[in-house]
Amino acid sequence: MNTFQEHDCEESVVEYVSTPEKPYRYTGSGLGNVYLVGVKYWVCAFCKKQAADIPSLNLLLRSIARTIVEKNSPLVGEQVRYLRKRLERPSKEFAALIGMTAERYCTIESSGNPLYEGRDKLIRLVYRALSRDKKLKEALSNEQQIEMWLLSLHSRGNSESIVGTWLGNRKIWRVEAALAACA
Ligand SMILES: [Zn+2]
Known part of the structure; x- marks a missing residue:
């Protein structure tokens, strides 16, 4: 009885x-498909509860957002929610920014289906314009880069993972959208 409560995690x-072969699934991001490589984590042998030591968390969260904005495949709901939260906008406000009612907008965030292309591009543009990510924002003044970026979106399928690799010696995160899903 109560075995689970009687142990000390x-x-x-x-x-x-975590390694490329056995990455840590970072559900704390609010995204189901983010995997981290090169982080220390602990698993309780009894209840399987996990905890990870994630260095430079803010940098990681910003890099994940940047990867979402720049990736080729269509956005899905949880990614839209992630971007909105990074912008610190309530869903009602964000819905108004992209010309939707709050109710309809909520159905987008909870959906696993790819967004329509036009809406997808608008959301990513809004993120670029309003984000505090200088790299994303400054690119807005580079017409050629923005045009190429807009044309590259929605050009590939939707089964991908986002993999963050901690480069400890340089103290940076390398975050990429990887086509093959991790285990
Ligand atoms: Zn435990």
């Missing part, structure tokens, strides 16, 4: 460092 954990 901290005394039962096994430590790992």
Whole structure:
């Protein structure tokens, strides 16, 4: 009885460092398909509860957003929600920015289906314009780059993972959209 409550997770954990073959699934991002490589994490041998030590979290979250904005495949609901939260906008306000009612906008965020192309591009443009990510924002003044970017969106399928690799020696995250889904 109550086996799960009787153990102390901290005394039962096994430590790992995630690898490309066995990445850490970072559900704390609010995204189902973000995997991290090169982070220390702990798994309780009894209840399988996990915790990870994620360095430079803000940098990671910003890089994930940048990858979402720049990737070729269509956006899905949870990615739209991620971008909106990065912009710190309530859904009602964000809906108004992209010309939707709050109700209809909510159905988009909870949907796993790819967005329509026009709406997808608008959302990513809004993110570029309003984000505090200088790199994304400054590109707006480069006409050629923006035109190429707009034409590249929606050009590939939707089964991909976002993989963040911690480059400890340089203290940076490299975040990429990878076509093959991780295990
Ligand atoms: Zn436990």
